[in-house]
Amino acid sequence: MTNTKKVIRTFAPLVGGLIIGRLTAKAQDDYKQYEKPPFSPPAIAFPIVWPILYTSMGVAYKIATDKVESADERNVLKRVHYTQLGLNYAWSILYFNLKLRKVALIESFALLAAGNIAATKFYQADKVSGALMVPYVSWLSYASYLNSGNVVLNKDKAGYTRD
Template identity: 40%
Template sequence: MKTKWRLAASIGVPVVVGGILGTIATKNAKGEYQSLQKPSFSPPSWVFPVTWTTLYTTMGIAKYQFDKQNKTDTLQRRVNTAYGTQLGLNYLWPFLFFRWNMRGTAFIEATLLWSAVTLNTYYFNKRSKLACSLMIPYISWLTYALRLNYRTWQLNKN
């Protein structure tokens, strides 16, 4: 029973907190986002919440898989730091991009996010190939999102 609660918490924290903060950050932003010039490869708006819910779920499962080893060591501390950093950066980005219209700063922050996720994935790989594999879609999406953020910023500099 304890493992089910750990799994639920590992998934629930990123999904629930990400959903709440994402909703707050993007409140009243839909109209403005629709009016922005966007690159041709920009997806429809509904793709973002579906994608982020999926990614938050898989990153939570990945963290759970890594944590199942129950080792308190340097690697565990590094993972906890990298994972916490990536979550914090993930939660900050929609505020920068949508709420505060700081798209250039959001791009720089997203680059840091990509780096934190990549480092975290590297650490996961040291103990759990499954945890590492679960992070690959996240890195792929962030790579795409970086390009999307950059092009949107460039198209709307004025």
């Protein structure tokens, strides 16, 4: 694989995250008006945390795929990586743009499972790669808590959800 392809694959999660951030930017104003569960972070935390997490998952993916020897192993890593990444991007659209907050909640737990599978597969390929996924999986757990709390606290409020 060329160095250009390696760089693109490493930073693809970050670029995708920036695109999703743009697509959901206006919808996030809607989110600010609703009640938040305890321990919710300030809004400024999200644009700080997510680029770090997207970059670390891209680096983890690159390290893991460089460590495995067979094309079959690389394909497994590719599938788990892009599955969890696709679920990650979809959550933002479901929650912010479509206001399908309950669907997004269910999807957040599927994403958490997919993130754990990716972290485990990366760890099996390379311990550092797996360790780089720990903050991401931890944040996914926290995000599922936040999503759950938001649904419970706001489900009966006009305009909160379309599902």
